[in-house]
Amino acid sequence: MAPTLALLLLCQVALYTTVTSKKVCGQPPVTDGIDESTLKRVYEVGEEVTLTCERGYLPSTAASQRITCTATGEWTRSNLACSPKMCPIPRPLQPLAKGRTEAPFKSVLNFTCDDGYVMQGANESTCLHDGRWSNPPPLCKAVNCPLPKPPRDGRIVHDKPVSGSTTMYGQGWTYECNPPKAPSHERGSCMADGSATEPPVCRDVSCSIPTNIPNGFITFAVMRQHGYKEKVKYACNEHYILDGEAEIQCRNTGNWSSKPVCRAPCTVGIKRGRIFYNARKLWIADLKPNRVLHGEHVAFYCLNRAERCGYPVASTCNDGTLPIPECFEEPGKVEYTLRAKNLPSEITMCAASPPAGPTSPASPASPPRSA
Known part of the structure; x- marks a missing residue:
């Protein structure tokens, strides 16, 4: 019985080898734009396929692109490329x-x-x-909007002349009430949804008695409550600089607009050295009085040790504070008195100032380079 079983197994192996030894080709490789709708999954050796571009694509060549399944199970080469219209x-x-x-x-x-x-x-x-x-x-x-309705006891002032019964998106206007009343909102416009801003309510508004500002004063005003759009004007004490609008106005909310601020002058905080201020090179002792106004610039002279030359660095007075550049070294009394010609402000000026350090509050300045 054993030899018969062995013979049967050998026959099955031979049959399997015979069936599977025949080569076939799979679906041809295609690139974008080639029509795949007519292609099969398996082809016999010797079968031919004509490749075409699908609708919406143009072939790279007018010649027929026929490919053949070879005995090795591979397709002959195709040069067809399809580009979109x-x-x-x-x-x-x-x-x-x-x-x-x-x-x-x-x-x-x-x-x-x-x-x-x-x-x-x-x-x-x-x-x-x-x-x-x-x-x-x-x-x-x-978008067009219907013309806006004026407030009761008031009127509308358009930013641009209007004609007809509509206005275009983005166009605006101002609401005004008969004095002394104030509108609950002052501005209106044609909005993106095609609607116009609803008219405001005209009402009585008053602002509190105006108060003084530090280091400043009211130039002229009756000390009373003020009505809508009434104004008060401020000024600063001597040597203080006004920062903001000099006039404030009573708003439709019953509040004043923002008050200005009086910015303080600065003192140049060195005892010995030379500075550049108001287009002049000065010894600090000649700055009389020692005062720089808010927003003004002062240049201090620093030493470039590598090049043995001096360079100016500017600092700005900001409401009573004038930072001294980190590179500035105030000379001692003997050096200042006996060897002043060796100070950074008196020696040759550098061709270019070195870059400011990351912690330095000052920036390079460009005053004249002659002593």
């Missing part, structure tokens, strides 16, 4: 397409309108197989 981008849209003048088959253009404009037409368009767009670009039409 192109749709010309409308000229007005080319800047939005970063200068491109064409888009490939199946591309989609999405359209939107700015706020305050409504779209007339389709909001997207697709590049078709024949090089045309599925939809033309839409139009964006400005």
